[in-house]
Amino acid sequence: MTDTTTPIGDERLKQETFFAKLMKRPELGAIAGVILVVAFFLATADSAMFTLSGIMNFMTPAAQLGILAIGAALLMIGGEFDLSIGSMVAFAGLFFGVCVVTWQLPLILAIPMTFVFAACVGAVNGSIVIRTGLPSFIVTLAFLFILRGLSLVGLKLATNGSTQLRGVRDAVEGDWLAPIFSGDAFEGLFAALAQAGLIDTFKSGTPKVPGIPVEILWFVAIALLATYVLLRTPAGNWIFATGGDSNAATNSGVPVNKVKISLFMLTACCAALVAIITVMDAGSTDARRGFQKEFEAIIAAVIGGCLLTGGYGSAIGAFFGAIIFGMVVIGLTYTGFDQDWFQVFLGGMLLIAVLFNNAIRKRVTGER
Amino acid sequence: MTQDTTFHHGDAPNAAPIIQMTDIEKHFGNIIALAGVSFDVVPGECHCLLGDNGAGKSTFIKTMSGVHKPTKGTITFEGQEMNFNSPRDAMEAGIATVFQDLAMIPLMSVTRNFFMGREPTKGSGILKRFDAERANEITMEEMRKMGINLRGPDQAVGTLSGGERQTVAIARAVYFGAKVLILDEPTSALGVRQTSNVLATIDRVRKQGVGVVFISHNVRHALAVGDRFTVLNRGKTLGTAKRGEITPEALQDLMAGGQEMAQLEGSLGGTI
Ligand SMILES: Nc1ncnc2c1ncn2[C@@H]1O[C@H](COP(=O)(O)OP(=O)(O)OP(=O)(O)O)[C@@H](O)[C@H]1O
Ligand SMILES: [Mg+2]
Numbered sequence: 001m002t003d004t005t006t007p008i009g010d011e012r013l014k015q016e017t018f019f020a021k022l023m024k025r026p027e028l029g030a031i032a033g034v035i036l037v038v039a040f041f042l043a044t045a046d047s048a049m050f051t052l053s054g055i056m057n058f059m060t061p062a063a064q065l066g067i068l069a070i071g072a073a074l075l076m077i078g079g080e081f082d083l084s085i086g087s088m089v090a091f092a093g094l095f096f097g098v099c100v101v102t103w104q105l106p107l108i109l110a111i112p113m114t115f116v117f118a119a120c121v122g123a124v125n126g127s128i129v130i131r132t133g134l135p136s137f138i139v140t141l142a143f144l145f146i147l148r149g150l151s152l153v154g155l156k157l158a159t160n161g162s163t164q165l166r167g168v169r170d171a172v173e174g175d176w177l178a179p180i181f182s183g184d185a186f187e188g189l190f191a192a193l194a195q196a197g198l199i200d201t202f203k204s205g206t207p208k209v210p211g212i213p214v215e216i217l218w219f220v221a222i223a224l225l226a227t228y229v230l231l232r233t234p235a236g237n238w239i240f241a242t243g244g245d246s247n248a249a250t251n252s253g254v255p256v257n258k259v260k261i262s263l264f265m266l267t268a269c270c271a272a273l274v275a276i277i278t279v280m281d282a283g284s285t286d287a288r289r290g291f292q293k294e295f296e297a298i299i300a301a302v303i304g305g306c307l308l309t310g311g312y313g314s315a316i317g318a319f320f321g322a323i324i325f326g327m328v329v330i331g332l333t334y335t336g337f338d339q340d341w342f343q344v345f346l347g348g349m350l351l352i353a354v355l356f357n358n359a360i361r362k363r364v365t366g367e368r
Numbered sequence: 369m370t371q372d373t374t375f376h377h378g379d380a381p382n383a384a385p386i387i388q389m390t391d392i393e394k395h396f397g398n399i400i401a402l403a404g405v406s407f408d409v410v411p412g413e414c415h416c417l418l419g420d421n422g423a424g425k426s427t428f429i430k431t432m433s434g435v436h437k438p439t440k441g442t443i444t445f446e447g448q449e450m451n452f453n454s455p456r457d458a459m460e461a462g463i464a465t466v467f468q469d470l471a472m473i474p475l476m477s478v479t480r481n482f483f484m485g486r487e488p489t490k491g492s493g494i495l496k497r498f499d500a501e502r503a504n505e506i507t508m509e510e511m512r513k514m515g516i517n518l519r520g521p522d523q524a525v526g527t528l529s530g531g532e533r534q535t536v537a538i539a540r541a542v543y544f545g546a547k548v549l550i551l552d553e554p555t556s557a558l559g560v561r562q563t564s565n566v567l568a569t570i571d572r573v574r575k576q577g578v579g580v581v582f583i584s585h586n587v588r589h590a591l592a593v594g595d596r597f598t599v600l601n602r603g604k605t606l607g608t609a610k611r612g613e614i615t616p617e618a619l620q621d622l623m624a625g626g627q628e629m630a631q632l633e634g635s636l637g638g639t640i
Binding site for chain 2: 228232233234236237238240241244245247248249250251252253254255311312361364
């Protein structure tokens with residue numbers, strides 16, 4: 001008893017406009033937010049904000065946050081939180097600093113070791129969450145303090161009482177891996193562009209923007225990779241399923257625990273990457289590194305369309321969420337406004353984003 | 369009601385069982401959900417598992433599909449003792465299940481739900497990726513076979529009707545159930561046409577040599593396709609009967625756990 005009618009399009013389906021389709025994408029809110037924020041600053045900020053150097057100015061902090069936010073977004077889609085990413089940046093920074101300064105290791109060893117170290121901490125986080133069944137919110141809140149404290153204690157041990165570990169720049173000077181994790185990329189191209197008169201230069205003829213800061217490239221690459229994994233691979237399906245309903249996912253054969261632990265490891269590695277980049281950039285590491293970044297990352301992920309309940313969201317959304325963040329933080333300095341409006345702005349964005357996400361989820365699920 | 373149906377019934381099961389569950393006990397803390405249940409499925413039969421609400425049917429099939437580990441008892445799969453650590457293990461062995469709660473994710477599309485945990489891929493190495501076109505095609509095709517024309521494979525499962533959702537779960541299990549297909553009240557939300565489709569599907573896969581475990585509260589549905597009937601009551605087996613050895617009335621009484629049925633016999637005409 002099979003149906004005889006073969007449907008060619010379905011009469012029960014209204015033609016969906018491009019706009020209506022767009023309305024169902026999780027990243028829509030973040031893209032709309034970017035447009036709004038750009039419009040706002042175009043109207044109020046000094047025109048210098050949207051020159052090449054102005055753009056690099058706000059993209060650099062956006063990228064540093066965005067790398068964390070994409071990790072946080074994947075974890076949120078998988079149904080968990082990690083409040084310890086900020087502290088993880090400090091902790092991984094300390095480990096990396098000790099590797100290159102105290103142990104004098106070359107980057108080819110120090111960087112993989114830092115990632116492995118971070119992944120281990122992430123795995124501990126994840127295993128505790130899974131073994132105990134406690135909300136990850138509480139477990140990682142504990143690690144927020146534990147890791148921050150360990151960073152302080154560790155720094156003092158490594159430096160005989162100081163809370164700053166210096167000498168990273170000297171230690172990595174000349175290392176062939178350094179350009180991949182610090183400084184600017186495409187310097188040759190920018191110099192050529194400057195010579196051709198295509199970009200602004202100083203009087204001396206050197207370009208005002210010497211290149212693209214490497215973190216921006218990392219940021220873009222990670223956003224693309226994460227989007228590909230989420231939308232085009234089985235692993236992405238597992239992440240959505242795990243966050244959507246971990247019980248149903250387990251019963252359908254998704255290795256939920258593995259997915260969750262891997263995601264915790266991934267966020268920790270994102271924190272380690274930010275740590276490596278910023279420590280090499282600053283030439284030193286201190287215990288305040290990454291302070292409160294966990295909240296900013298989660299906010300960027302939420303602005304990017306991630307639901308707090310998991311199972312829905314996008315990496316591209318988090319990408320734009322982080323850019324909004326960077327634009328607001330830096331953009332206010334180009335305006336006449338008091339910089340402290342930043343926090344008000346942030347809270348407001350978060351609130352709007354959550355309301356918006358809720359509405360989108362209702363559309364997608366038909367709400368019941 | 370006659371026992372003759374349009375379906376072909378396998379001969380009395382005499383082949384070796386695909387899966388054999390012996391003296392299964394399952395305790396949840398101090399709650400004893402199963403107190404020694406034995407059950408087996410042979411290839412090409414439909415073995416109905418019947419019983420009152422709370423009898424332990426769902427708990428039992430969950431030990432069979434790797435969700436629960438039995439507290440006591442052994443599971444023998446194709447002659448070898450098996451210890452499923454997760455539903456994934458059971459699936460890889462060829463056991464597919466329609467759970468009573470369907471195990472669907474409302475926010476995900478029909479296709480993504482259909483292939484959850486077993487996504488078809490194309491390409492190889494790091495380019496190995498989810499083959500969305502093929503997955504969509506298979507999903508639409510399998511759903512059509514079950515008598516449901518979906519609006520589109522990318523519709524979120526949360527927006528499907530209850531019966532449509534149940535059909536997705538059934539189609540998925542049928543598609544993946546290579547050796548054993550377990551259906552926990554698969555027809556509870558279905559329309560008449562879809563119900564008969566599901567019963568016909570059970571018959572079809574049984575002919576292909578799949579062992580089917582069918583849980584139902586509906587005696588007619590059970591009798592329509594069942595080859596053997598095992599009745600559970602309060603975590604224990606009341607007994608197993610072969611098709612033709614038991615009258616619908618006797619079976620219905622057993623399913624009610626031997627307790628008095630509400631006195632409506634007259635108006636209901638004896639069948640429920
Ligand atoms: N996870 C659990 N924890 C505690 N008790 C449980 C659990 N799962 C099932 N039970 C108990 O085991 C008994 C059997 O439940 P089960 O779901 O197997 O019944 P069932 O036969 O499928 O009933 P129904 O026909 O209503 O679906 C019930 O009394 C139930 O309360
Ligand atoms: Mg049940």
